[in-house]
Amino acid sequence: AIDRGEIRSLDATLAELAPRLIPRGADPRVGDITIEHLVTMQAGLERTSGANYGAWVSSGNWVNDALGRPFVAEPGSRMLYSTGSFHVLGAVLSERSGKSLLSLARQRLGQPLEIDIPAWTRDPQGRYLGGNEMAxxxxxxxxxxxxxxxxxxxxxxxxxxxxxxxxxxxxxxxxxxxxxxxxxxxxxxxxxxxxxxxxxxxxxxxxxxxxxxxxxxxxxxxxxxxxxxxxxxxxxxxxxxxxxxxxxxxxxx
Known part of the structure; x- marks a missing residue:
């Protein structure tokens, strides 16, 4: 996505790349979360994994739920293993490319590697899950x-x-x-x-x-x-x- 100019750099923020993904009432610092924070799972938000996973996937909007959680650390300060961070990352990639995560995976990885990538789980908004259940x-x-x-x-x-x-x-x-x-x-x-x-x-x-x-x-x-x-x-x-x-x-x- 960076090589194609869809994302400026890993320092690009959610507010810059996909402001409509940020839920109303979210902490103002959510807009300052960068792509690097997401891909290293250092967003600082409360985790959606572990004991929180069931409630997260039961919510009506997985992106909103992940980004609406409280900060438990400063972004970039430490790793907080959270499937929600990668789900948000996948949503950003879809926003910037105009394609679903499945289409991106098939076109940019599946086709050149000549491998099959089956469809997998989607959230209530139809976005493919960014962190789990690919096969x-x-x-x-x-x-x-x-x-x-x-x-x-x-x-x-x-x-x-x-x-x-x-x-x-x-x-x-x-x-x-x-x-x-x-x-x-x-x-x-x-x-x-x-x-x-x-x-x-x-x-x-x-x-x-x-x-x-x-x-x-x-x-x-x-x-x-x-x-x-x-x-x-x-x-x-x-x-x-x-x-x-x-x-x-x-x-x-």
Whole structure:
């Protein structure tokens, strides 16, 4: 969206980009929330995830509910894991492009990567959910991971700018739950001296890339079961750290 001029920069604010998304009666600071605040989940608003998720998705307007919540931190000060932040981000992308999030995903990712992106959940206003419930096959997950390993290129075509890929994988904040660093949609950590980036979906859906090893790992799990950092997700990280990475290093040797 930035490369196409639909969004000026990550510093652009909600008031500048999509003022009609800001609900009446919202805290005046909502208009100053930037794209970077949303994509790093540092908007400062009360979370819509965890114990708040059910009430959020039961509301009549998910964007209004997310942006109408009180501030619990200054924007940009710390990570507050919130699906609502990414839902607002998706709504902004739709506003600026004039296309649904599904159309954007299919045209700008699905077509160049030659992967299928099925329709998924929409909010009461018809906006596709920006942070949950998309579905990809395992081969499609691998292609998305390899897109980042290839610096944003696939089949000789630039799908994402190399600059965006580099900036996405740069730590910006840290998760208070897992302790992992967080960039633009990616969690990050280190295993045996090798840095990795992790795309993490509910229930234990994982795309994990190790750039210096040229390795992409895709894992799917029962999506009806939670995968908290200290539980099943910890088991998946053990699988990656104690089985897959040693095997990859051995193969490389």
């Amino acid at each position: 990809l096959s395992v081969p499609a997950m691998v292609r998305f991971g390899e897109l980042y390993l290839n610096g944003g290129r696939w089949g000789g075509v630039e799908v994402l700018s190399e600059d965006w890929v580099t900036r996405s994988l740069r730590p910006r904040t840290r998760s208070p739950f897992s302790g992992l660093s967080y960039g633009y949609g990616w969690f990050m950590g280190t295993v045996r001296g090798h840095s990795y980036a992790l795309a993490r979906g509910y229930g234990g859906q994982v795309i994990c890339i190790f750039p210096d090893l040229g390795l992409c790992i895709a894992i799917t799990s029962d999506s009806t079961r939670p995968a908290r950092s200290g539980g099943y997700f910890g088991d998946l990280m053990d699988l990656i750290e104690r089985s897959i990475i040693p095997a990859a290093l051995s193969e490389g040797a």
